[in-house]
Structures are given as C-alpha cells and as structure tokens.
Amino acid sequence: xxxxxxxxxxxxxxxxxxxxxxxxxxxxxxxxxxxxxxxxxxxxxxxxxxxxxxxxxxxxxxxxxxxxxxxxxxxxxxxxxxxxxxxxxxxxxxxxxxxxxxxxxxxxxxxxxxxxxxxxxxxxxxxxxxxxxxxxxxxxxxxxxxxxxxxxxxxxxxxxxxxxxxxxxxxxxxxxxxxxxxxxxxxxxxxxxxxxxxxxxxxxxxxxxxxxxxxxxxxxxxxxxxxxxxxxxxxxxxxxxxxxxxxxxxxxxxxxxxxxxxxxxxxxxxxxxxxxxxxxxxxxxxxxxxxxxxxxxxxxxxxxxxxxxxxxxxxxxxxxxxxxxxxxxxxxxxxxxxxxxxxxxxxxxxxxxxxxxxxxxxxxxxxxxxxxxxxxxxxxxxxxxxxxxxxxxx
Numbered sequence: 275x276x277x278x279x280x281x282x283x284x285x286x287x288x289x290x291x292x293x294x295x296x297x298x299x300x301x302x303x304x305x306x307x308x309x310x311x312x313x314x315x316x317x318x319x320x321x322x323x324x325x326x327x328x329x330x331x332x333x334x335x336x337x338x339x340x341x342x343x344x345x346x347x348x349x350x351x352x353x354x355x356x357x358x359x360x361x362x363x364x365x366x367x368x369x370x371x372x373x374x375x376x377x378x379x380x381x382x383x384x385x386x387x388x389x390x391x392x393x394x395x396x397x398x399x400x401x402x403x404x405x406x407x408x409x410x411x412x413x414x415x416x417x418x419x420x421x422x423x424x425x426x427x428x429x430x431x432x433x434x435x436x437x438x439x440x441x442x443x444x445x446x447x448x449x450x451x452x453x454x455x456x457x458x459x460x461x462x463x464x465x466x467x468x469x470x471x472x473x474x475x476x477x478x479x480x481x482x483x484x485x486x487x488x489x490x491x492x493x494x495x496x497x498x499x500x501x502x503x504x505x506x507x508x509x510x511x512x513x514x515x516x517x518x519x520x521x522x523x524x525x526x527x528x529x530x531x532x533x534x535x536x537x538x539x540x541x542x543x544x545x546x547x548x549x550x551x552x553x554x555x556x557x558x559x560x561x562x563x564x565x566x567x568x569x570x571x572x573x574x575x576x577x578x579x580x581x582x583x584x585x586x587x588x589x590x591x592x593x594x595x596x597x598x599x600x601x602x603x604x605x606x607x608x609x610x611x612x613x614x615x616x617x618x619x620x621x622x623x624x625x626x627x628x629x630x631x632x633x634x635x636x637x638x639x640x641x642x643x644x645x646x647x648x649x650x651x652x653x654x655x656x657x658x659x660x661x662x663x664x665x666x667x668x
Contacts, residue, residue, distance in 0.1 A: 281380035284370040291343060291412070293329060298339035300331045302424070303431025306341060313347060313377045315395055323347045323398050327374055328436060332428035334411060335421040335514055343374040344407040344429035348439050349398050356477075356646030357441060358397050359405045359430050361422070361452035361459035362390040363483075365503060365542035367414035367510030373406050376541075389631050393451070396635060400643050403441060405433040409459040414538075415514035416455055416507050417488050419575035423462030426450065427471040434474075444473045449642045453631045454483035454597075455542075461486070464583035478645030480588040480638045483595065483627055484603040489566060489573040491598060496562055500597050502549030505537025518572040525565055530557030582615035586651035588641045590620040590634050590663065597627040611655035618652060621659040633664035 285291045293306045300306070307329040315322070325347045334340040348354055362373045373390070375381050390406075397404050407429035409422045430448055434441050452460035464479040485491050495503050512519035512534070526534065533552075537545050554562035587610075591603045600621065607619050618641070622630055645651060 282375060282378045284381075285343075285372055285375055285408075285412070286369045290327070290329060291341075293331070293341040297331055297341060302332055303428040303435065304331045305432050305435060306330055308436065311345070312379050313345065313394070314379050315391060323349055324438070326436065326438065328429075328432045330428055330432040332411075333421070333424040334413075335415070335418040340411055340421070340425070342408045342411050342425050342429075343372070344405045344432060345374050345377055346403065346405050346433045346436060346439055347394070347398060348403040349401060352401050354403050354440050355401045355643075356447040356449065357403045357405060357430065357433055357439075358642060358646075359407065359426050359448065359450045359460075359463065360390070360393060360397065361409055361426055361450070361456040361463075362406060363453055363455035363457075363542075364410055365416060365455040366506045366540070366545070367410075367416070367508070367513075367538050368540060369412070369414060371414070371541040372408040372410065374408050377406065389453075389628070392632060392635060393453075393639075396639055400639060402643075402646060403433065403439050405429045407459070410510060413513040414510035416458065417511050417576050418514040420462060420466065421514070422459035423466035423470065426459045426463050427467060427474060430474055431471065444475065447475050447477045447646045447648070449478045449480070449645055450476065451480040451638065451642060453481070454485060454627065457481040457484055458486075464585060464587060465581060468584045476585040478586045478588065478642060478651060479583060480590075480642055482590040482630065482634060482638070483598060484589070484591055484600075484606065485598050486577050486602055486606065487573075488576040489570070491602075493563065493566055494599075497551060497553045499550050500546055501552035501554075502546035503542065504552065504554060505533050505549055506540070506542045506545035509534050509538035515572050518569050521565060521569045521572075525558045525560050527557055527559060533557050582610040582613040586616045586618070586645065588618050588620075588638060590622065590630070590638065592625040592627060592630045593621050593623050593659065595627045595630075607655070607657065615655065616651060616653050617655045619655070619657045620663060621657070622661075622663045623659060624662040625664075630663065633662060637663050
C-alpha cells in the first residue's frame with residue numbers, strides 16, 4: 275500500500291521492484307508482488323480510478339527471465355468492457371522515467387507523461403480497464419528485439435489474473451495502443467501475440483507515429499533539432515545489446531561517455547531540450563555513420579518481419595511529421611497488406627508529431643471501443659489521407 279503524503283521512491287531504490295526468491299522459475303505473466311497506488315490525472319485531483327501495480331515475470335531480449343511492473347487501473351463505477359494495454363512513449367533509459375514511477379503523485383518529470391495522461395483519462399471514461407507496462411524493462415531499453423512484446427503481453431496476462439480488476443480471464447477482449455515510442459511495443463504485440471500469447475483475445479491494435487526502421491531513424495536524428503533523443507535512447511540500448519554496447523564503448527571519447535552518462539540520468543523532454551542539433555561525430559573517434567556500418571547486425575532484429583499481425587490494426591501518421599518521416603509507415607502498410615493483414619490506415623495532412631497524438635485520440639479510442647465491444651473491424655486494407663483527424667476522420 276502507498277503511504278499517504280509520501281513521495282514515491284524511484285524504481286532503483288524501491289524494494290517493490292525486486293522480485294522474490296525463485297521468481298525466475300515462474301511462468302511468464304505470473305504476478306510476483308502487488309500494491310495499491312494512486313495515479314495522477316491532468317486535473318488537480320488524483321485519477322478517479324482504482325489502481326494497482328503488479329510486479330510480474332516476463333522475458334528479456336536474450337530469452338532470459340525478467341521482472342517488470344505494470345500499472346493497472348479500472349474505473350470506480352460501471353461494468354468493465356475490456357482491457358487496453360497502453361504502451362507510453364517513454365523514450366528514455368533512466369529508471370525514474372518508467373511509467374510506473376512517473377504516473378504516481380509526487381514523482382518529477384510529469385511533462386514527459388502529459389500526453390499519456392490524456393490517453394489514460396479518456397480510456398477510463400470509456401469504461402475500460404488499462405494495463406500500462408514498463409515495457410522497456412529494468413535496463414530501460416526502448417529499442418530491443420521482442421522484449422517490448424514479451425513485457426506488454428505478459429502484463430496483459432498478469433492483469434487478467436489479478437482478481438481486483440474484475441476481468442474475465444482469457445475471455446477478456448484486449449486491445450493495444452501506443453503512439454511514437456509507444457508504437458514500438460504495440461507493434462511487437464501485434465506480431466508476437468499469435469505465437470507467444472495465443473490465449474489472449476486480442477481484438478485490435480492502434481499505433482501511430484511509427485518509428486521504424488530503427489537504424490535509419492536513429493541516424494536521421496543526428497545533428498537535427500531532435501538529436502537529444504540520442505543520449506536519451508542509446509544508454510538503454512547499449513545495456514540491452516552487448517555488441518552495440520561494446521562498439522560505442524570502443525569509440526566514445528571522454529566527452530561522449532559523459533554525454534551518455536548524463537543522458538542516462540534524464541527523461542526524454544529535458545534531453546531533447548538540452549541537446550538540439552547535437553552531432554554524434556563530436557563525441558566519437560570515428561564518424562557516427564561509420565560506427566553504424568559496424569553494428570548493422572545489432573539492428574537486424576529490431577525491426578519487423580513480413581509476417582503480418584492477425585488482429586485488426588488501426589494505423590495513423592502525420593504526413594509532415596517533423597520527427598519521423600511517413601515513408602516507412604507507408605512501406606510497412608503495403609508490406610503487411612500484401613501479406614494479408616487487416617489495416618485501417620489514416621494519413622493526417624495538417625498535424626505534426628505531437629499534435630497528432632492529441633487530435634487523433636477521439637478517433638483512435640472510438641475504434642478501440644468498437645473492437646472491445648464486439649463490432650467487427652473492416653477486413654482487408656484501406657488507406658485515407660485526410661485534412662485532420664481532429665475533424666473526426668478515422
């Protein structure tokens with residue numbers, strides 16, 4: 275239980291995040307610990323919902339047991355229609371940027387979670403339970419193969435087995451949603467659920483602000499206005515992938531090591547604000563492009579294969595996104611559709627990256643609600659380019 279008036283401890287100092295003995299022999303999705311918490315909202319009061327945190331067993335990129343946390347919520351009144359696994363755009367490696375920490379009253383860096391709070395508030399008002407997993411895991415790895423899917427799907431398993439949520443076990447209809455960085459774990463959910471967690475009744479996946487392929491995306495950030503994402507993202511990637519970590523360790527200058535250490539201590543927004551137009555060449559003994567050539571194998575498994583998801587997908591992007599270009603999204607849609615996926619794809623002409631996360635929310639949640647309440651999604655694929663999703667276009 276939380277102590278009234280006490281600020282939460284960050285994960286690295288909170289005993290709740292330490293799994294009990296012999297935890298690694300438990301099945302994926304097994305709850306290892308739980309506690310009641312309060313979750314902040316955009317208003318002056320705490321979220322009008324019952325909320326808990328679940329420490330559960332899952333799997334990391336190397337296939338080894340891993341423990342992480344999901345924050346689960348349910349409206350205090352009304353019948354629960356279904357469960358939404360919502361993957362926030364954490365975009366940082368520091369442990370105090372994890373959703374389970376920043377969503378609690380008294381935690382700093384609330385600006386990083388403000389867009390997520392908009393989504394969570396509206397999901398709760400629609401009558402759904404929510405699982406908000408720390409899908410980066412304890413190493414804070416945003417870009418890692420499969421782990422985001424393991425963590426999110428096992429978070430669903432934990433939520434379905436947590437009696438206070440009042441769900442119907444594996445009969446519970448489940449949807450997944452995530453934007454920008456949160457689209458990473460949501461896409462892994464879409465691709466991995468049929469083989470990794472076939473018992474989960476996944477009825478739809480909504481993703482926006484697509485950030486793949488990962489290698490070219492990271493290189494595109496260098497020297498640009500959003501270059502500060504690099505010191506925010508790289509530390510966790512280096513911890514999760516020994517090959518990548520060794521390559522950077524070999525070529526980082528002393529200033530580069532200081533940059534990575536500093537980036538590892540902050541959440542995304544302050545990193546981006548501080549390091550606009552950062553040139554990684556200034557922090558390496560070889561050109562950044564040359565280093566990327568040496569670590570191509572480390573990125574080979576980060577992106578998604580041709581196997582399409584079986585659940586319906588709602589995909590949306592800003593045509594003129596200033597952080598991630600829309601071309602990779604167009605290609606991914608074409609590839610998955612050619613393989614038999616069912617995708618509703620909307621391209622928004624007026625929005626930028628951040629504004630689309632807000633303006634698209636009503637259309638996205640309407641689509642999710644339709645899937646959770648049993649309305650069949652259209653089969654096949656459709657693509658629309660609209661003026662603005664804020665006008666109600668889906």
